Amino acid sequence: MPTESRDDAFPPVRLLSPADLDLCVALSIDRGWLPEKAKWSLLLAGSQTFGIDAPDGRGLAGAVVLTRWAADYASVGMMLVASRYQRRGLGKALMEHLLAAAGAGATVTLFATDMGRPLYEKLGFKPVRRNVSFVGKFKPGRVPAALPGTVRTATAADLPAILEADRAAFGADRGHILGRLPGFADRIAILDDPAHGITGYAAAWRNHVTSTVIGPLVAADQEAAKRLVAHLAAGVTTTVRLDLDPDREGLPGWANAHGLEPAASTLVMAHGEIVPRGTPERLFAPISVALA
Ligand SMILES: CC(C)(COP(=O)(O)OP(=O)(O)OC[C@H]1O[C@@H](n2cnc3c(N)ncnc32)[C@H](O)[C@@H]1OP(=O)(O)O)[C@@H](O)C(=O)NCCC(=O)NCCS
Structure with missing residues (x-):
């Protein structure tokens, strides 16, 4: 108005x-x-x-x-x-x-x-x-051996389990956006754990001819998050962009060691009361800085 x-x-x-x-x-x-x-x-x-x-x-x-x-x-x-x-x-x-x-x-x-x-x-x-955008050509490193579960490229059949893992982490239903990911993203990776099902996932999508964003990135822990990023980034020929909390230990330093440099920084802000929801420690990167 x-x-x-x-x-x-x-x-x-x-x-x-x-x-x-x-x-x-x-x-x-x-x-x-x-x-x-x-x-x-x-x-x-x-x-x-x-x-x-x-x-x-x-x-x-x-x-x-x-x-x-x-x-x-x-x-x-x-x-x-x-x-x-x-x-x-x-x-x-x-x-x-x-x-x-x-x-x-x-x-x-x-x-x-x-x-x-x-x-x-x-x-x-x-x-x-x-929030800091880490950007650069991803340099693959040593893959840690013997971690539980398998990282693989998702198929359409995995979508319901992806949405369930996302809802548990985010604390609300992002299905109306995530349901469009198969058409929007170049690739979606999942961490499939025989004991617990799909415990994490990530998507890679082009935001420019020379740039691929990895997001969302949802995982049970840091090691799982790294495996998902490494799996997706291995197939990317452009630069990679990963939006991370720079004050959270682990992933920012790891991204940096793999060739991604801190570029633009933004501040996450909220209007209204912050209500605890989901399992925020499982949320490593937003779908996009234009979403959540
Ligand atoms: C940020 C943006 C949307 C602001 O739009 P705008 O129409 O210029 O903002 P408004 O005129 O409504 O500003 C309202 C008030 O916000 C503050 N404000 C807005 N832009 C400001 C600036 N660059 N510096 C300081 N104060 C600013 C002022 O208090 C302003 O009131 P005033 O003009 O009476 O002092 C615009 O500058 C923009 O599109 N920037 C580039 C894209 C961008 O960074 N968007 C934000 C993404 S998170």
């Missing part, structure tokens, strides 16, 4: 649809982000994207994506305002619209860039933890 601080010449916030894909891609490019057409397609299909049309008729003036995980839990991604319209209240208006759509009692999380942080702080978001 328009706010008093906003220029009245802007049209109201509208819900975008898959037909707006090219406009969203153009907005990413305008802000110097990767076009990420496949990711935008996923978000436009599985999430709610709000946008404001540019009064000059040149596409979108701004957009933001809301992904709902439960009645009281959601995340935000792709908060973008076209450079020619920045600092005119559009970011604030889009985020206020999103928070109203998420519901008054909902916890809403996001990965804040340095540029987005002042706006989020003003709206009451609080810091939760740091």
Whole structure:
């Protein structure tokens, strides 16, 4: 909804649809982000994207994506305002619209860039933890022997067990997004343990011709997480990007030792109360920083 601080010449916030894909891609490019057409397609299909049309008729003036995980839990991604319209209240208006759509009692999380942080702080978001993107050509290393279970590429038949493992870790149902992973990701790997079934999984998806993101990464422990990353990265010819908590022991140092360097850093922030859910120590990397 328009706010008093906003220029009245802007049209109201509208819900975008898959037909707006090219406009969203153009907005990413305008802000110097990767076009990420496949990711935008996923978000436009599985999430709610709000946008404001540019009064000059040149596409979108701004957009933001809301992904709902439960009645009281959601995340935000792709908060973008076209450079020619920045600092005119559009970011604030889009985020206020999103928070109203998420519901008054909902916890809403996001990965804040340095540029987005002042706006989020003003709206009451609080810091939760740091996030760093580790990026580079993955250098395979020695594979530890005799660990329980087998890492293998997932098939369609594994999806229900993947969703179950994810729900136990995340504490809410991400099925409406994860169900689209087989079409979106290049490869999904699972850790199949004869005693406990599928205890972890990870996906590799292209966010650019030269870059592959590994995420989500859900595993019972660090060693399992490393095995899943190594399995997926072995088949990747581009650079690899892995988003990790740099303050958590183990995986960041291991990723670094395998050729992935700390690149961009963001701050995970939350609006509303942080309610304990799932088994957070099993969550090693988000699906995407635009999701959770
Ligand atoms: C972050 C972004 C969405 C902000 O949109 P915007 O429309 O320019 O923000 P608003 O005009 O609504 O700003 C609202 C308030 O937030 C704060 N704010 C916004 N951008 C700021 C900046 N760059 N520096 C300091 N404060 C800022 C200010 O308090 C501002 O109020 P003011 O202009 O009255 O001082 C926009 O700069 C952008 O698209 N950046 C590039 C992409 C990006 O990093 N997105 C965030 C992803 S997490």
